Amino acid sequence: MREFVEQLWYEQQNAEQQTKNYTWDEEKKEWIRKENAALDDDTIAEYQAHYGEQFIKEYDQIYEKMDAELKEKTEAKIKEVEEKREKKKMKKAGQPQQQGWIDMEEKSTxxxxxxxxxxxxxxxxxxxxxxxxxxxxxxxxxxxxxxxxxxxxxxxxxxxxxxxxxxxxxxxxxxxxxxxxxxxxxxxxxxxxxELKGEFDPAKKKRKLTPAQKKRFFESQNKIFEWKPDKPRNYRPLSDCTVIIKNLFTLEQMAKNAALLLDLKEEVEQSCAKYGAVKKVVVYDNNPEGVVSVAFESTEHSDLAVKMLNGRIVDGRELKCSLWDGKTKYKVQETEEEAKRRIAAWEERIQKGRQGDDDNEEEGEEEEGDSDEGEGEDEETTEEPEEKRQKSEQETDE
Known part of the structure; x- marks a missing residue:
């Protein structure tokens, strides 16, 4: 019991000695050393134990190692930049680059x-x-x-x-x-x-790939290691949102009416809007099957459009509607002969239209001449009853 009391007394005495050199900060909730507090042997010993020469030596070794690694990396980077500059200078000067075998053993797989x-x-x-x-x-x-x-x-x-x-x-x-x-x-x-067998032959060196070819090759190679989650059972491709309508028009109709392309696009968009939101309508005017594609926002709308439009009769033709397979291309390129025929036909129609306008103008002028003659005759007829009226008045006076 006596030993326990002595121990408490020593701890209390030590605490009182420490509080002489420290003050309690209420805001920070910690002891802060006084500015003019004297350093005793215990404080110096404690400081050296935590921040002594051994501690400094260890940190010096760590910093030296970090400096050496940084210096090595910097020198390697500088060397690489200098080599690139020399290659560029040789290229500009037109000097042939040094050719030969390169040791690729470290990178070889x-x-x-x-x-x-x-x-x-x-x-x-x-x-x-x-x-x-x-x-x-x-x-x-x-x-x-x-x-x-x-x-x-x-x-x-x-x-x-x-x-x-x-x-x-x-x-x-x-x-x-x-x-x-x-x-x-x-x-x-x-x-x-x-190993090199014989002398280096530049003719046997393979042609380098272009940056675009390298990019495509590495992308296709990395796809092998990509992980993709399994598609859900109800998954449907994006192409199922597009409906293909066939037999909607003929090439003869397109050739006769230039405005049919825009009119048909507008009509299809308005009629398909009943089945859902339409994103895009494309009329393939050179396709002999009379194809029009309609892109909807969802597969529900495209399924409904196929259900309602397939088999419908338009101008005596039966429409064939189906979902796009995502691969078939319906755009048909016009040949030079077809383009010449189309231009010649339109020039013919324009000339006929101009002749028709001239004929209409001549007919209009003739009608105006006839109307002028008719007005003169009306004036004469109006004059005759006036003369008769004057004669009748003279006879009554007599």
């Missing part, structure tokens, strides 16, 4: 396989190597980059090469397929090493 049966087929080899990953395709031929080495007589030597898309597939093949059995043979798998 190809493996060399040996110890296979001599009668192995390319299909069997492809199936065996596909266990560890997706085999890369050639961007030019679109064939898998996998091959069997043949002797001078064209027979398989039992070894080959396979190129994967991912580097992880190479590591997997080295750990799984190396030492595996293919039929009765033990297969050996190792990273492919390429």
């Amino acid at each position: 190809a493996v060399y396989v040996s110890g296979m049966p001599t009668d192995v087929t390319i299909e069997e080899f492809t199936e065996f190597m596909s266990k560890c990953g997706v085999i890369q395709q050639d961007p030019r031929t679109r064939r898998s980059k996998i091959k069997l080495y043949l002797d001078d007589e064209g027979n398989s030597k039992g070894d080959g090469r396979c190129c994967y898309i991912k580097m992880e597939s190479v590591e997997l093949a080295l750990s799984i397929l190396d030492g595996a059995r293919m039929r009765d043979c033990e297969v050996k798998v190792e990273k492919a090493h390429f």
Whole structure:
């Protein structure tokens, strides 16, 4: 009990000594050291324990390591920029670039396989190597980059090469397929090493892909690894919102009336608006089947339009309505001969129209002349009764 009381007394005394150098801040709710407080040995020892030389040394080592890494990255970036500048200068000056073999072993995803049966087929080899990953395709031929080495007589030597898309597939093949059995043979798998045989021949160098070709190739390659959720059972493609109407007009009607295209588009839009909101109407005026496409906002509206319009009789023709399959193209390009015939026919109609206008003007002038003569005769007839009236008045006076 006495020891316990002494311990409390010592703790209280220590707390009182600490409060001499600190003040309690009500706003911050913490002890703050006084500005003129004296530093005692205990305070200095506590500070060195937390922020002493050992602590500083550790942080110095960390900072030195970070500086070294940053310096290395900066130097590599500067070197890369300088190389690009030199290449541009050589290009502008017209100097040929240095040609030769480039060491791509670090970036290569190809493996060399040996110890296979001599009668192995390319299909069997492809199936065996596909266990560890997706085999890369050639961007030019679109064939898998996998091959069997043949002797001078064209027979398989039992070894080959396979190129994967991912580097992880190479590591997997080295750990799984190396030492595996293919039929009765033990297969050996190792990273492919390429060596220069003879002198470099620039004529055998493959043509580089354009940036657009590279982009398309990598996009199609990355699609293999994309994950897409399964489509719902009631999923319907966007093309089902478009209705195709056939036999709505004939090419003869289009040739006779130039305004039929706009009139037909307006009429179809108004009539189809009863089945739902219409987004777009396209009249394929050169299509011999008389095709018009109507795009609705939803498949419910397009289904209703097909149900109501299919089989309807218009100008003695039976309409055929169906949903668009998303592939068929109904636009028909007009040939030069058809365009010439159409232009000649319209010139003919324009001339006939002008002649008709001239004839109408002449008829109008003749009618005006006849009306003037009729007015003169009316005046004469009005004059005759006046003369008779005057004579009758004179006779009565006498």
